[in-house]
Amino acid sequence: MSLPRYPAYKDSGVEWLGQVPAHWEVTPIGHRYNVQLGKMLDTSKISGEHLAPYLRVFDVQWGAINTQDLPTMDFSGGDRVKFSLRAGDLLVNEGGSYPGRSAIWTGQLQECFYQKALHRLRAYRHHEDSSKFLYYLMAVAVDQGVFVAGGNEATIEHLPAERFRRYRFPFPRLSEQTAITSFLDRETAKIDALMAEQQRLIDLLKEKRQAVISYAVTKGLNPDAPMKPSGTEWLGDVPAHWAAMPLKRDLVFLTSGSRGWADYYADAGALFIRIANLTRDGIGLDLSDAQRVEVPDGSEGSRTRVQTGDVLFSITAFLGSVAVVPEDLDSAYVSQHVALARLRQAYLSPVWVAYAALSIVGKTWFDTQSYGGTKIQLSLDDVRDLPLPVPPLAEQLAITAHLDAETARLDALTAAAQSAIDLLRERRAALISAVVTGQIDVRSLPQMNL
Structure with a gap:
């Protein structure tokens, strides 16, 4: 299937973006989004009149936010506005091992705030920008190593707000952003389902591997061998000659x-x-x-x-x-x-x-x-x-030879399933990159056959 492109392109002026559709705006992220770093952790504020839960950096994973067993801190006065969360806010990891990792706050809790080491991005004009589109852009930027200084992950541990605001990203009109995110939501869901299916196969193969090993070393290879109680409740019967x-x-x-x-x-x-x-x-x-x-x-x-x-x-x-x-x-x-x-x-x-x-x-x-x-x-x-x-040593060697062969077969099936997951993950990343940077025009594109 030949995928459509936009009729005209321009140089974005950003190395990792290359050319983008001619009608898209390429501008610093801080021109369209308010970038607010979270509240500094203050142990003197763990009690107070306005205790509220807050998110930490490891609570924000790709596309998912943990809201279970969150710590609390006092948020009072201007902090209640400055560090509040609204549905649609994009949370971005500022530090840790994965600067740029992002997830959208959907209002999971009635009241929640966030700690330093997280940025909150909130569109200045909600009628012009979609945080879901920016979320997909962040995934591409992180995959491209945009936030890693000199391409060396060891040389940067933080994404300061001042620097973050200056990064330039492509922005189409809101209607186009919405079309892009709807397309990506639908197509990535298909890929995710295929990856989940392969992961279930890996899990079943792992269970099968464990069962094959356990059966062989407790029952042997001869299904007709006379059995005797092992004397150990959890072990059950074993071959009588063992x-x-x-x-x-x-x-x-x-x-x-x-x-x-x-x-x-x-x-x-x-x-x-x-x-x-x-x-x-x-x-x-x-x-x-x-x-x-x-x-x-x-x-x-x-x-x-x-x-x-x-x-x-x-x-x-x-x-x-x-x-x-x-x-x-x-x-x-x-x-x-x-x-x-x-x-x-x-x-x-x-x-x-x-x-x-x-x-x-x-x-x-x-x-x-x-x-x-x-x-x-x-x-x-x-x-x-x-x-x-x-068992007798000769039987041990026969059983272990059997297990070597069986585990090798199961390992080959597991490796094939993992390879399929890796290829699907690469295809997912490539699709997101092509769509959010305008290399594919999805505005009138039908569903893809994966």
Whole structure:
């Protein structure tokens, strides 16, 4: 389908915009919108006669505003007008990790205000401008890196009001803004529905993956095998010829890294395995974000160095994340948040232990053993005492080979679904960009077939 363009264009004078329709106005945002930064947080104002809820920067996400469990602060006198919210106001993150992130206030609460680190944009002339059109423009500007100094996200943390007011944006007539936002609301809703469908598939595949692993490590591959009570209520019956034992029965040793390794971080050197390198769904290491260290002299270096077949457990976050050290791994060491278990392999295969830790066996055990208040963690004894169903070693290898194949198949389906989401997200962003910058004339465009 060939998409219509406007009959005439002009140079916008703005690099990221390029050409825009000739009849559109390109002007600083502050000429059409009042840009008001929120109220500075004042701990002395947490009590008073005019307590009211206020929004913080993390309450404003793309297209969504959290209004649950908001803090309150005293807003009295002129502040009640200056920092008030009306339906149709556009809220824009001024700081944090995502300057420019925006959402429209629709009057979710009868009374609400907003804190510094948020801008409120309110049209000077409501009969000329639509905050929904500006919302879509903000999405394009953020995607283009307009608010990032020099294109480097590390060089800017704030979007000051003075600078914000000077940014130039394209503005058609209100009737055209309305036609554009109606078109985008309709078409992005279709794309969002397709992405949600793929996300549901990913969620189902994740559930299927967990079920396949849990069934295999508790029931085996032979559906006709005689069964016996496991003696553990949540585990149920297991094959009659299987044994049961804690991990410690087959351990050579169990340890974790020591504190202070951050002092040895380097651009080159040995791998330093952290919790982030242990995935929550698989048994392989994820080294896409690998830290390197210059290994200190002494026993700490040798004690925490991994070997092929070591089983690694997360013990301070994402409990139960696990990985088996592969044969081809470079010299590597574990952090204080990772337990290193080395097996004799007389009774247990490392891969079997890892799959068992991912299954209902490990998840239930670690959930019941974890301790701590806001920081849940495991002790090394919790790992040492992990109860395991134990088939003969040959059967363990057969089951883990089956699981390797099944999880690879499910992972491929998950990757395909995620790829579809990524492509749809790119298409969504490209469509919004083309429409709000006038590269497509949607005023008389029928619905698109996605």
